[in-house]
Amino acid sequence: MCHQTVSLVARHLEASGVPTVIVGSARDIVEECGVPRFVFVDFPLGNPCGKPDDVAMQRRLLASALGLLESVNVARTTVQSPEIWDADDNGWRERFMAVDDSNRAELAAAGEQRRLLQSKVKTRRPN
Secondary structure, X not given: OOHHHHHHHHHHHHHOOOOOOEEEOOHHXXXXXXXXXXXXXXXOOOOOOOOOOOHHHHHHXXXXXXXXXXXXXXXXXXEEOOOOOOOOOOOHHHHOOOOOOOOHHHHHHHHHHHHHXXXXXXXXXXX
């Protein structure tokens, strides 16, 4: 879900007396929105709760978020998670969403398939 949307919803809930904590990887957006509690994870977008199938990491992140929720009453508190996406591969940032000659044709074909599917869906919708 969009970091900005989640952040604004959290602020609204907090104003209504419901405590919140955000776990996310778009630090600049979340902090700009001014959420009360934020656990920053330096992970690829779409993976705020850890690596898929890494239950131990996911539990540690959840424990961190719940601990922050329990212990912090000061607005705009950010805690950076010590979790590392892949200790053996710190180059994920360079490859994340990268487009180059090695994948350009595959990505173009996937985009064309998506556009065709979208046009079919649009033609089935009643006006």
